[in-house]
Amino acid sequence: MPITETAAPLEPLRPGDRVGLVSPSSAVPKRRLREAVTLLESWGLVPVVGEHALDKHPRAGSYLAGEDRDRAEDLRRAWTDDTLSAVFCMRGGYGAARVLDLLDPEELRAARPKLLIGSSDITALHEYWEHEIGSPTLFAPMLATGDLMDDPGNVAALKRALFTPTLGRVLTAPGADPIVAGTVEGRLAGGNLSLLVMTAGAHPVGRVRADGRIVLLEDVTEDPYRIDGFLLTLLRSGYFEGARGIALGTWVKCGPLPEIRAIAEEMLAPLGIPLLWGLPFGHGFGVDCVPLGLRGRLVAEGANPRIDVVE
Numbered sequence: 001m002p003i004t005e006t007a008a009p010l011e012p013l014r015p016g017d018r019v020g021l022v023s024p025s026s027a028v029p030k031r032r033l034r035e036a037v038t039l040l041e042s043w044g045l046v047p048v049v050g051e052h053a054l055d056k057h058p059r060a061g062s063y064l065a066g067e068d069r070d071r072a073e074d075l076r077r078a079w080t081d082d083t084l085s086a087v088f089c090m091r092g093g094y095g096a097a098r099v100l101d102l103l104d105p106e107e108l109r110a111a112r113p114k115l116l117i118g119s120s121d122i123t124a125l126h127e128y129w130e131h132e133i134g135s136p137t138l139f140a141p142m143l144a145t146g147d148l149m150d151d152p153g154n155v156a157a158l159k160r161a162l163f164t165p166t167l168g169r170v171l172t173a174p175g176a177d178p179i180v181a182g183t184v185e186g187r188l189a190g191g192n193l194s195l196l197v198m199t200a201g202a203h204p205v206g207r208v209r210a211d212g213r214i215v216l217l218e219d220v221t222e223d224p225y226r227i228d229g230f231l232l233t234l235l236r237s238g239y240f241e242g243a244r245g246i247a248l249g250t251w252v253k254c255g256p257l258p259e260i261r262a263i264a265e266e267m268l269a270p271l272g273i274p275l276l277w278g279l280p281f282g283h284g285f286g287v288d289c290v291p292l293g294l295r296g297r298l299v300a301e302g303a304n305p306r307i308d309v310v311e
Contacts (some may be wrong), residue, residue: 003006010115010136013162015044017085020078021143022050023065025121026093028144030054036090036143043159048084050074064095071095072102075125082112086162090144092120092192098197100124105132115162118142120220120283122200123191130189130209130293138162139191139216139281140289151285161289171288172306175278181272181301185310186244188296190216192282197230200237211242214298214307216251216290217264218282224259227251231267245274245298247307250282274300279307 013019021036029043033054050072055066078087089096109132110288115128116122116137126137139157141148148154161169188211190196196217198210219227234240246268250261261277268275276298280287295311 001285007126007179010113013045013085013115014165018046018047018083020046020048020050020084020087020204021053021090021145022071022074022078022087023053023055023090024099024125025089025095026072026091027056027061027064027065028090029055031197032144032228033090033150033214035149036088037189039143039149039155040088043163046182046228047076048081050078051189053090054102063093064098065091068095068098069102072099075099076103076107077136078113079108079116080111083112086115086117088143089118089122089125090143092118092122092145094121096121096124097195100128103128108133108293121195123195125197126191126292127189127196136166136291136293138289139292141287147283147285147287153286157288161291166291166294167310167311169291169309171279171281171290171308172304173278173280177277178274178300178305179261179277180273182245183297183299183301184244184274185295185297186212186214186246188216188290188292188294188309189213189309191218191292193217193219193227193230196223196239197233200233208239209241210239213243214296215237215240216246216247216249216279216281216292218245219251219254220283221253224255224263227254227260228263228288231263235267240268240271243271243273245276245277245300246271247279247298248301249258250287251278252284274298276305
């Protein structure tokens with residue numbers, strides 16, 4: 001039976017912890033895997049690389065890391081390995097939605113809870129973990145990407161998110177600006193906008209709604225008309241029914257930011273819930289990590305607009 005309440009926050013990682021590295025989406029270059037292992041070892045962690053982490057799909061190797069069944073099996077093995085304290089999804093791109101039907105939620109729920117870490121295409125897994133397993137996840141820059149490895153600030157943010165408690169964590173930025181003012185609390189959910197559209201109807205429980213949630217939205221390399229269409233699809237599907245508030249992150253290579261903001265204001269402000277522009281989560285440099293599935297407070301007003309993690 002699907003989970004409807006999230007579990008308690010997970011304990012921070014500690015030096016000596018074993019952590020899994022898997023590739024549920026696009027292929028990972030060997031150089032990036034070596035960098036990821038070196039970074040984790042420098043933090044005192046013990047990386048355990050999935051058997052198929054460097055695979056390429058025989059037909060779609062340009063965008064898939066191995067066969068669906070193999071990517072799903074690496075993910076399953078890592079999550080059900082009770083000696084691991086976290087599972088890092090190394091790269092986004094495309095492919096996570098293809099493994100959802102190959103997972104057994106009952107088996108995954110029976111395993112020792114641990115952090116699932118990733119962003120972008122991994123939004124499909126974040127959503128599945130929330131609704132089918134009930135375990136918090138971490139929306140964060142991924143190990144085998146330039147967004148992390150080429151930005152010391154993102155590396156520091158990921159380390160801080162992994163090794164310090166989530167309670168009391170604050171997500172804010174100097175450019176954060178309320179579009180619709182207000183302060184609300186709810187579980188943090190969402191992630192990559194195009195993936196939320198892609199996974200519509202992909203859950204055994206049927207259509208997923210953002211009821212009771214603060215929805216985080218960001219994207220990368222999507223034209224303004226596509227952002228418009230994605231938001232329209234979510235609105236028409238009823239996804240935002242019961243949502244408490246919406247926070248907007250980065251929109252890297254999505255066109256002029258004033259145009260993206262205008263689209264968001266036109267389409268989301270009529271919902272009448274707090275709407276905050278300009279928080280530092282998503283793609284690119286200078287972003288932070290957000291725990292999904294935990295309760296947060298969206299403050300879309302005053303001198304310090306932000307999200308506070310309150311659970």
